[in-house]
Amino acid sequence: MITINKYELMLIVNPAVEEDRHAEILDRLRTNVEGAKGTIVGVDDWGKKKLQYEIKGETEGIYSVITFTSTPQTLAEVERVLGITDDVLRFMTVRLTS
Secondary structure (H helix, E strand, O other), X not given: XXXXXXXXXXXEEOOOOOHHHHHHXXXXXXXXXXXXXXXXXXXXXXXXXEEEEEEOOEEEEEEEEEEEEEOHHHHHXXXXXXXXXXXXXXXXXXXXXO
């Protein structure tokens, strides 16, 4: 039995990146999810915000919240890719219930 869960991922990208690079990071996430038969439910771009504390020398970040459905294996791959992407400052995923 394949388990499909609903997730919400908050992504913080380096504020110095070009808009094209930010879109490329989101597109890669979308490709990984949809390539594994998941779906992107919504993308909410919050824009550039001040960070509560400095991360990797940055005091600001570009925030995005992505809601999607996928298997736990797909989530693991998405998190692996985000973890090795240089322009990603932080990300956090939570599993949504109901």
